[in-house]
Amino acid sequence: MTGMPEQSSTPASVEALATTWAVIPLYNEAAVVGDVIRELRESIPNVVCVDDGSRDGSAEIAEAAGARVLRHPHNMGQGAALQTGIAYARTQPGCQYVVTFDADGQHRVEDALAMVGLSERDGYAIVLGSRFLDDRTDPGFRKRLVLKLAAAVTNAATGMTLTDAHNGLRALRVDAAHVVNLQQDRMAHASEIVAQLGRSGLPWAEFPVHIRYTDYSKAKGQSMLNSINIVVDLVIR
Amino acid sequence: MWFQLVLVVALVLIGAYLLLSKPGARHLAVRRVIMLISLLAGVTVIIWPGLLTQLARLVGVGRGVDLLFYLALVAGLLYVVNEYKRSVMLARANTHLARELVLTEARLTDRISALEARLDERAP
Numbered sequence: 001m002t003g004m005p006e007q008s009s010t011p012a013s014v015e016a017l018a019t020t021w022a023v024i025p026l027y028n029e030a031a032v033v034g035d036v037i038r039e040l041r042e043s044i045p046n047v048v049c050v051d052d053g054s055r056d057g058s059a060e061i062a063e064a065a066g067a068r069v070l071r072h073p074h075n076m077g078q079g080a081a082l083q084t085g086i087a088y089a090r091t092q093p094g095c096q097y098v099v100t101f102d103a104d105g106q107h108r109v110e111d112a113l114a115m116v117g118l119s120e121r122d123g124y125a126i127v128l129g130s131r132f133l134d135d136r137t138d139p140g141f142r143k144r145l146v147l148k149l150a151a152a153v154t155n156a157a158t159g160m161t162l163t164d165a166h167n168g169l170r171a172l173r174v175d176a177a178h179v180v181n182l183q184q185d186r187m188a189h190a191s192e193i194v195a196q197l198g199r200s201g202l203p204w205a206e207f208p209v210h211i212r213y214t215d216y217s218k219a220k221g222q223s224m225l226n227s228i229n230i231v232v233d234l235v236i237r
Numbered sequence: 238m239w240f241q242l243v244l245v246v247a248l249v250l251i252g253a254y255l256l257l258s259k260p261g262a263r264h265l266a267v268r269r270v271i272m273l274i275s276l277l278a279g280v281t282v283i284i285w286p287g288l289l290t291q292l293a294r295l296v297g298v299g300r301g302v303d304l305l306f307y308l309a310l311v312a313g314l315l316y317v318v319n320e321y322k323r324s325v326m327l328a329r330a331n332t333h334l335a336r337e338l339v340l341t342e343a344r345l346t347d348r349i350s351a352l353e354a355r356l357d358e359r360a361p
Binding site: 074087 | 339
């Protein structure tokens, strides 16, 4: 059971959301992270934020916004922070779903709710966000090219058929969350997590999400040169 | 000059080592054997410098110094690759260690705040 679900975006039930943990890797996002957490906690009260050595007071802001904040002793990379957050969330009492969410405000809460809802209703253990299932998101030509290329490489390596390989919005049932064991500390974790989830054989689906490319997130975005680092990190271990 | 072939093969092997090998006890043993052989070879050519030139002529390089230069390059490259792999391994170990620390601390503080909450309930 894999592939594209019917385009339904009914949010998850309150009961499901009460057993959901949102995981947010955090690194120097003081300007936006407070609002992101407050908005998220209106529907998903359990938020764990892994501060990856921010120097702009992000951790304190996240804590004030009501997130459980775990602090890495120094900057180790987004993959490292994501793994720490998932490891914490999946062992919390009663945890049924783990949602990974970006700290910079580019994800929409309603997408996250609909993804948990899809998992709850249709039994997908893994729901991955994709910005290319419809045409709401316009990342620009160059970024689209790089992302499509990344998706092609990931698909070739994992045997999955994803339309978007580097989307940080994911909803995992707790059994799928237990499969994740990221070794890639930096950005290559996005391919690694897909590979690990794909190998698990658990039912998965992609879900069309909208990414808000604000001036803020654009300014902080990945440089195209970094895709070289991702490939090297994946190949040399 | 079939020594060119030897050099190319050596570089290809180093590339394969960079991409394919997983560190372990066998690699440590191989590294140590290579180190030992290099030391013995070093001592040998220091005592009998003529040997190096003879060897160089044998493989078609010409001068002993040239042979030494090529071998030093291969050795240097091997060292760089080795250190790179080692630094990747150390970074992983460091991340793992830091994560365990963070998670242990989190479990402890969660437990403590749960206990404190229970105490507050009981307090008059």
